[in-house]
Amino acid sequence: MSSTPITVLITGANKGLGLEMVRQLAEDKGRVKKLFACCRDPDGPTAEALQTLAKKFPEIIVIVTMDVTEQNSIQEAAKVIAPLLGSGGLNLLVNNAGLGLESSLQTTTTKDMQDSFNTNVIGPMNIMKEFLPHLQTAAKASKISGMSCNKAAVINISAMDGSMDVTKETYSYMAILPFRVSKAALNMLTVCAAEEMKKDKILCSVLHPGWVRTDTGGPEAEIDAQTSVKGMLKVMSTMKDKHNGAFLDYEGSAMPW
Ligand SMILES: NC(=O)c1ccc[n+]([C@@H]2O[C@H](COP(=O)([O-])OP(=O)(O)OC[C@H]3O[C@@H](n4cnc5c(N)ncnc54)[C@H](OP(=O)(O)O)[C@@H]3O)[C@@H](O)[C@H]2O)c1
Structure with missing residues (x-):
């Protein structure tokens, strides 16, 4: 991604x-200086693989507790991360945590929608706000002239399911209404944030990871996590000013809003 190692928060x-993004970035020697791997239960059974990976790369990976739906948790995470950033600030923030609830107009409850918005929209918004000063520091400290994920960037992992056009074609066999509505809102949040942060030379864009075999994508999905992340990291490495506020997939193709 860069000859100068960067700082990353996922x-x-x-x-x-x-997890796969943490793995690929950590294994790419010299690419990352510090990688803040955030999750809500670092000591629980679902974080064992991350703990093992962190032991393999103790100089790079720092595991930080963060529940993206809790403002306090985001602020506490920032208190841990800020002193470790140094004068270079935070180069890359990846809002990857997401909630994918499967339900239709008839079955979606108020709580389903609130949970989806808390995780997929309000969480990313609060995290961007909390880490903006550190992204600004990175943008000022960088010697790179244009926008870049090596300089200062926010990448929001959304979904093609948040696209209005795609939904017209796919809703009949896959409702996932709270997921679609909240990812569409995340897309708009990204465009708004991109407009606001462009004066600071901070890039802000949306990526669709593909349909991926994870707990969210399910076992029938088209690609594995390795392929998706490899693609997304490649796309990120090519992003510049013209990609600010863009909606791309893991192969770099423009997605319809
Ligand atoms: N897989 C696909 O086909 C697909 C397609 C389109 C978009 N996406 C998006 O890709 C991103 C990653 O999903 P994935 O496929 O890797 O699914 P995943 O394996 O189910 O991972 C979802 C991640 O989000 C975390 N998360 C959920 N709520 C959280 C909260 N309140 N605080 C902190 N972390 C929270 C989960 O943590 P816990 O283990 O603690 O629950 C988990 O680490 C999501 O934004 C998803 O919407 C995926």
Whole structure:
């Protein structure tokens, strides 16, 4: 990604795409200086693979407790991370944690929708707000002239299911209404944040990871996590000013809003 190692924060890093992203970044020698792998239960059974990975890369991976739906938890995580960032700030924030509830208009409850918005929209918004000063520091400290994920960037992991156009074609066999509505809101949040942060030269974009075999994607999905993450990291490495506020998939193709 860069000749200068960067600092990265990934949410939902204990399994699925988040864990695979931590793995690929840590294994890419010299790419990352510090990687803050955030998850809500670092000492629980679902974080065992992350703990093992962190022991393999003790200089790089720092596991941090963060429940993206809890403002206090985000602030406490920031208190742990801030002193470890140094003068270079935070180069890359990946809002990866997500909640994928399967239900239709008839079956979705108020709580389903609130939980989906708390995780998929309000969480990313609060995390962006909390870490904005550190992204600004990174943007100022970087010698890279244009926007870049090596300089200062927020990548929000959304879904093609949040696309209005795609939903017209796919809703009849896959409702997932709270997921679609909240990911569409995450897309709008990204465009708004991109407009607001462009004065600071902080890039902000949305990625669709593909349909991936994880707990969210299910066993019938088209690709494995390794392929998805390899693709997303490649796409991130090519992003520049013209990709600010863009919606791309893991192969770099533009997605319809
Ligand atoms: N897989 C696909 O086909 C697909 C397609 C489109 C978009 N996506 C998106 O890709 C991202 C990663 O999903 P995945 O496929 O890797 O699914 P996954 O294996 O189910 O992982 C979801 C991650 O989000 C975390 N998470 C959920 N709620 C959280 C909270 N309140 N605080 C902190 N972490 C929380 C989970 O942590 P716990 O283990 O603690 O629950 C887990 O680490 C999500 O945003 C998802 O919507 C996936």
